[in-house]
Amino acid sequence: MSGSGRLAAYGPILAVAAALAMVPLLTGSNTVLNAMVTALLIGLAGQGWNILGGYGGQFSFGHAAFFGTGAYATAILQARYGVNAWAAFAAAVALGSLAGLVIGFLSFRSGLRGSYFALVTLAFAEVFRIIANATPITGAAAGTLIRLDVRPENFQFASRAVFYWIVLALVVAVLILTRMIERNRFGAWLVAIRENEDAARALGVDTLAVKLQAIGLSAAITAAAGAFYAQYFLFVDSSIAYGTWISVEALLVPIIGGLGTVFGPLVGALALHGLAEVTRLVAGRIPGIDLALYGTLLVLVVAFAPQGFQGLVRRLGAGLGMARR
Amino acid sequence: MSAPLLAVEPLLAVEAATKRFGGLTAVDAASLTVERGSITGLIGPNGAGKTTLFTLISGFERPSAGRILFEGADIAGLPPHERARRGIARTFQIVQPFAGLTVRENIAVGAHLRLRDRDAALAEAERVAALVGLAERLDAPASGLTVAGRKRLELARALATRPVLLLLDEVLAGLNPSEVRDIVPVVRAIRDGGVTILMVEHVMQAVMSLCDTVHVLAQGRIIAAGPPAVVTANPIVIEAYLGHGAAKRLARGGVHG
Numbered sequence: 414m415s416g417s418g419r420l421a422a423y424g425p426i427l428a429v430a431a432a433l434a435m436v437p438l439l440t441g442s443n444t445v446l447n448a449m450v451t452a453l454l455i456g457l458a459g460q461g462w463n464i465l466g467g468y469g470g471q472f473s474f475g476h477a478a479f480f481g482t483g484a485y486a487t488a489i490l491q492a493r494y495g496v497n498a499w500a501a502f503a504a505a506v507a508l509g510s511l512a513g514l515v516i517g518f519l520s521f522r523s524g525l526r527g528s529y530f531a532l533v534t535l536a537f538a539e540v541f542r543i544i545a546n547a548t549p550i551t552g553a554a555a556g557t558l559i560r561l562d563v564r565p566e567n568f569q570f571a572s573r574a575v576f577y578w579i580v581l582a583l584v585v586a587v588l589i590l591t592r593m594i595e596r597n598r599f600g601a602w603l604v605a606i607r608e609n610e611d612a613a614r615a616l617g618v619d620t621l622a623v624k625l626q627a628i629g630l631s632a633a634i635t636a637a638a639g640a641f642y643a644q645y646f647l648f649v650d651s652s653i654a655y656g657t658w659i660s661v662e663a664l665l666v667p668i669i670g671g672l673g674t675v676f677g678p679l680v681g682a683l684a685l686h687g688l689a690e691v692t693r694l695v696a697g698r699i700p701g702i703d704l705a706l707y708g709t710l711l712v713l714v715v716a717f718a719p720q721g722f723q724g725l726v727r728r729l730g731a732g733l734g735m736a737r738r
Numbered sequence: 739m740s741a742p743l744l745a746v747e748p749l750l751a752v753e754a755a756t757k758r759f760g761g762l763t764a765v766d767a768a769s770l771t772v773e774r775g776s777i778t779g780l781i782g783p784n785g786a787g788k789t790t791l792f793t794l795i796s797g798f799e800r801p802s803a804g805r806i807l808f809e810g811a812d813i814a815g816l817p818p819h820e821r822a823r824r825g826i827a828r829t830f831q832i833v834q835p836f837a838g839l840t841v842r843e844n845i846a847v848g849a850h851l852r853l854r855d856r857d858a859a860l861a862e863a864e865r866v867a868a869l870v871g872l873a874e875r876l877d878a879p880a881s882g883l884t885v886a887g888r889k890r891l892e893l894a895r896a897l898a899t900r901p902v903l904l905l906l907d908e909v910l911a912g913l914n915p916s917e918v919r920d921i922v923p924v925v926r927a928i929r930d931g932g933v934t935i936l937m938v939e940h941v942m943q944a945v946m947s948l949c950d951t952v953h954v955l956a957q958g959r960i961i962a963a964g965p966p967a968v969v970t971a972n973p974i975v976i977e978a979y980l981g982h983g984a985a986k987r988l989a990r991g992g993v994h995g
Binding site: 596597598601602604605607608609611612613614615616617618619620 | 796798817818819820822823827828830834835836837838839843846847848850851853854855856859895896898899
């Protein structure tokens, strides 16, 4: 690919990365940074979902299974086995990916597609939650605490800015990875499966292998978000780690931002959490107000901007261009 | 018939393939061969089992009994993508475009079977699009093509996999006579490029002009095989299409029968 093509592909990612990296320099507010860390964390989970759901067309309702596996693995490895936090983080990503491969193998092997696949993933996440809530190794209902010991080698920092930059680095790495997938054979095959699985098979695409690679990668990314969550809050329990909330957020942010696009999950996460924070400021802490808001937003997006915010922007741009002519 | 020792092994040999769906026998011990470098036709009345036989050859269904030999090896147990890798490509009777992608991206998916590199696959897509007359529409979304355009796209995608054997499932169906006239030379050019073709077709004018050999399938069985002119004059074939006694009536009444 020519130099200019590469610039057009990766330039915007670097620009967004640079702009977001400035945030801690512009504000010292812990509330703002905390909200931004949370938004990026959800964005990262959504980026994982987007690989499988947005590009591969396999809608999972149970990405909590991967988020939770990442969160629990990093917490348990440190709290029970004294593993170094960074090593635990890497192991958590690997274990999350493994969970994805196992669930993917069981469901794709038996040819589950569409809503059947969605329901099976939902069921897996729920089973994981129930097991985690009952087994001693996860701390059962009490959850698992990571011991507070603020040192960089423990993946613990006094400043929220450092956490922010780490999660931003992860998000940017996945933006680049996603762009690379868009421009290689694996990505072409994945999109072909989304568009028409039988046609893809006829053209020599090993659909099972491609879907397994996609879910393995997707689960690894969402597990990284979970592991980061555990490291940031130093606590996990079953309703956080394997709760439905994260499955919903992980699929909501790409849908709102733009399915199967590089920036979709990030845009969706920033929009959703920006809006949630503003509502909190205006309406105060009414329980469940953020969920009501998400629901409303989802209905609006599906009804009026089925390609998400990015599709909306593109359409408006095209409309303006037409008007000018 | 040549002596067995001199006989060239056919590219494809279907040996007594049978496919049952519950109590229905869609294909009943059908045998046929496709010689390397030929255009072979598969014709028969509606519901004869032609498309089912195609799905057995392309691997979307497994035969209940019988063998399918491709280049001498039994491929009956292989999944479709593995057969595509060995050089069997198919088009779909009901076109199956990747609707959200452009023509170029659609064809590139086929090209990726042999080419890992994205840019090489996109360049190959351009080359193949020119062969089937889609060069002007490369950046159009596949969903925006006409029926004839989608048929060409089916052809282009299959061709981009660089097949040895191309299975065409009614690529001419639904086209008007002038579109048929346009696409017939394209099919012939593909064969002249070294690709063996097995085609299911209802447009007899095209079958007569394109095919070297025709196999006739009726109620799941092969009832006749040979050069198109011979086969279409065969009373058994005429009866299969037009009903019992039709051949006699035709012979008695001549063209007015």
